Amino acid sequence: MTTIKAVRGTRDILPPESAVWNFVEEKVREVFRAYNFQEIRTPVFESTELFARGVGEETDIVAKEMYTWEDRGRAESDKGQSLTLRPEATAGIVRAYIEHNLGERGLNKLYLIGPMFRRERPQKGRYRQFYQIDVEVIGPPSSGSESPARDAEVIEMIATLLDKLRIKGWNLQLNSVGCPDDRARFNEALRKALEPVVAQMCSDCQRRAVTNPLRVFDCKVTADQPIIEKLPRVSQFLDEPCRRHFDELQEILTNVGVDFHINDRLVRGLDYYTRTAFEFTHGALGAQNAILGGGRYDGLSESLGGSPAPGIGFAIGEDRLVMTLQETVGDVVKKPDLYLAPLGAGMNREAAKLARELRRENLVVDLGDEDFRLKKSFEQATRAGAKYILIVGENETKAGAFALKNLETGEQVSVPRGELYRAIRRQEH
Numbered sequence: 001m002t003t004i005k006a007v008r009g010t011r012d013i014l015p016p017e018s019a020v021w022n023f024v025e026e027k028v029r030e031v032f033r034a035y036n037f038q039e040i041r042t043p044v045f046e047s048t049e050l051f052a053r054g055v056g057e058e059t060d061i062v063a064k065e066m067y068t069w070e071d072r073g074r075a076e077s078d079k080g081q082s083l084t085l086r087p088e089a090t091a092g093i094v095r096a097y098i099e100h101n102l103g104e105r106g107l108n109k110l111y112l113i114g115p116m117f118r119r120e121r122p123q124k125g126r127y128r129q130f131y132q133i134d135v136e137v138i139g140p141p142s143s144g145s146e147s148p149a150r151d152a153e154v155i156e157m158i159a160t161l162l163d164k165l166r167i168k169g170w171n172l173q174l175n176s177v178g179c180p181d182d183r184a185r186f187n188e189a190l191r192k193a194l195e196p197v198v199a200q201m202c203s204d205c206q207r208r209a210v211t212n213p214l215r216v217f218d219c220k221v222t223a224d225q226p227i228i229e230k231l232p233r234v235s236q237f238l239d240e241p242c243r244r245h246f247d248e249l250q251e252i253l254t255n256v257g258v259d260f261h262i263n264d265r266l267v268r269g270l271d272y273y274t275r276t277a278f279e280f281t282h283g284a285l286g287a288q289n290a291i292l293g294g295g296r297y298d299g300l301s302e303s304l305g306g307s308p309a310p311g312i313g314f315a316i317g318e319d320r321l322v323m324t325l326q327e328t329v330g331d332v333v334k335k336p337d338l339y340l341a342p343l344g345a346g347m348n349r350e351a352a353k354l355a356r357e358l359r360r361e362n363l364v365v366d367l368g369d370e371d372f373r374l375k376k377s378f379e380q381a382t383r384a385g386a387k388y389i390l391i392v393g394e395n396e397t398k399a400g401a402f403a404l405k406n407l408e409t410g411e412q413v414s415v416p417r418g419e420l421y422r423a424i425r426r427q428e429h
């Protein structure tokens with residue numbers, strides 16, 4: 001019979017790599033707490049319309065990559081509903097913000113960790129189910145949500161997080177994509193510039209040139225790049241307030257010592273962005289080198305039917321972040337302090353009792369089986385990477401003292417039951 005494999009573009013995260021994921025998420029929660037962020041969890045599937053309206057019909061995500069299906073529920077209210085596995089988190093969080101009137105609380109500083117789904121061509125660093133660590137700062141204009149101080153705070157927080165994870169060699173690319181008025185003028189100029197050359201471009205670009213010329217900058221086709229290189233840049237179309245906003249952000253970042261590079265080709269692949277847009281790339285990642293991307297989305301709430309709620313956020317691709325940390329696996333995996341080896345009939349119950357006592361003292365204890373021969377117990381303990389092995393036999397149990405063997409040094413000491421916990425801890429430090 002053929003075996004069943006994970007679906008193309010999805011994968012299992014196995015130990016010991018899962019320990020790196022936990023390490024990342026622990027650090028993330030610790031750093032986000034210092035900036036007063038709180039966790040939000042939204043559903044993994046939402047109405048298709050949310051993403052069509054939020055992310056934009058003409059984006060690659062909505063046009064080509066969503067996992068969408070018609071709900072076949074029998075209830076009248078379910079019938080014919082089009083549902084989609086979330087390809088990103090921002091639209092769902094802004095929906096929740098509107099639905100629960102979170103604007104009444106003033107400025108919301110939220111984060112979400114979870115799986116996202118895009119039907120992209122799988123390759124290294126690109127999966128169909130991948131994980132994002134998403135952050136959003138959103139609130140009514142009166143909460144200061146529009147201020148470049150918020151943009152700077154969020155970007156500085158990322159730099160702090162990457163430093164704490166000891167990720168070196170990242171590069172921050174920064175741009176401003178302006179406000180809707182700037183974009184209208186920019187799109188007009190792009191349309192004009194594209195007119196004489198668009199026939200030489202790929203079919204996607206030919207469509208984009210008509211529907212949403214800005215999206216031409218998402219094109220990955222090599223032959224189109226020389227044409228795209230010569231197109232006007234959005235930076236030439238920023239009005240005074242947008243320019244000032246961008247300048248202020250740069251000044252704060254310079255002042256706090258976060259390095260950045262201006263990249264005026266960066267427009268990001270989602271339609272909701274206004275003003276600030278940014279990406280952090282990492283040299284070790286190859287073609288899919290963006291560890292994270294984000295920006296401001298001052299009009300998103302209104303396009304989803306809510307009242308004005310400017311916001312800024314970003315999403316880290318956790319799979320890619322973990323890839324940059326591969327070499328730390330050895331440092332973050334917590335190995336057992338102790339392997340308990342019951343020896344002889346009736347010793348499972350004694351060992352279970354002792355394991356319970358020691359685990360309650362927060363030791364990491366692995367437990368064998370009385371059916372194992374001594375040799376097998378030693379093999380199991382070594383494979384588990386345990387620091388100590390302790391034999392639980394009838395004599396030891398009766399005497400209330402156990403031989404504690406250090407598997408690294410081979411040293412063995414006899415320790416009374418009540419002292420075990422301290423003996424193991426003491427050796428650790």
Ligand code: HAM
Nearest residue numbers: 088090126127130290291292293294295313314315317
């Ligand atoms: P995004 O640039 O589409 O932005 O995705 C953010 C990050 O998710 C990327 O930089 C990348 O690291 C990771 N990523 C995206 N697609 C894949 C994939 N197929 N496989 C592995 N990793 C992937 C957003 O999603 C926005 N919602 C970010 C945002 C939040 N903007 C404002 N707030």
